[in-house]
Amino acid sequence: LGWKAFCSVLAVGLVPAGLILMQPDLGTTMLILLILGGMILFHGVRGYVIKTCLVAAPCAAAFMWFVGMHDYQRRRILTFLDPGNDPRGSGYHILQSRIAIGSGEIWGKGYGEGTQSQLRFLPERHSDFAVAVFGEEWGFVGCVALVTLFCLFLLSVFSTAVQAKDRFGSMLVVGVFFYFFWQIFINMGMVIGLMPVVGIPLPFISYGGSATLVNFTLLGIVLNVSMRRFMFKG
Known part of the structure; x- marks a missing residue:
């Protein structure tokens, strides 16, 4: 998968993940994203896409910690x-x-x-x-x-x-x-x-x-x- 196909697949997966996160249910949200990530890796992703995702992962984790998580989830x-x-x-x-x-x-x-x-x-x-x-x-x-x-x-x-x-x-x-x-x-x-x-x-x-x-x-x-x-x- 290149950037275009990767973003298309990710957008489809983020819709239910985002709705479940709003409930809030962080565990099921993470499960959906992990399943999606495994399917993408099995299908195959270009190297530059993987490298960019690895660099962006810490930024996404920091955003989730300060913005996307409730207090009980941080605890x-x-x-x-x-x-x-x-x-x-x-x-x-x-x-x-x-x-x-x-x-x-x-x-x-x-x-x-x-x-x-x-x-x-x-x-x-x-x-x-x-x-x-x-x-x-x-x-x-x-x-x-x-x-x-x-x-x-x-x-x-x-x-x-x-x-x-x-x-x-x-x-x-x-x-x-x-x-x-x-x-x-x-x-x-x-x-x-x-x-x-x-x-x-x-x-x-x-x-x-x-x-x-x-x-x-x-x-x-x-x-x-x-x-x-x-x-x-x-």
Whole structure:
């Protein structure tokens, strides 16, 4: 993509991102932009476009910090850098999450035996911090198994995108790949303190009926593209 095509694609993606940011929902906005960025990189961008974007990224981040963010969103980032600064306030979520995962040790405490989750010390245990419950009950071994399954799942989706014979189907599956990839990466990074706390659920693990419906709808699209890859000549 050159400048003209790149700006056209970016303009289309910024419309829903801007509307969601006004709600405000910074987490979903960032997710949309990350999906769009992954699709653009997969399609291919000219070198001078990438270099300009890398130079402009710090300016955009500074603008978002001073103009585009609310106070509570800034506190989330500051809490990510130092959660112990407010252990009973904004840092409570991440500290309790770390305690839950750490207390699971190697093999975990067993199903339904986690103290942080069962005694409700851990907030949002059914949605955003579901992995912390999983880590407390199944330990390091269980978390490694879960990450392995997610990696195999993502590899399967990405291989479908590579094998697709038509460009539209390939780009469609790439978008689905980055949709799942960034949700998994952000949510797991969030619960162990490697990412700021945002309202991003973990696919197929976090509670949510509408999210589950969307996830399986996207998988149906991926399977459809995989099934029809033999209908197009390379």
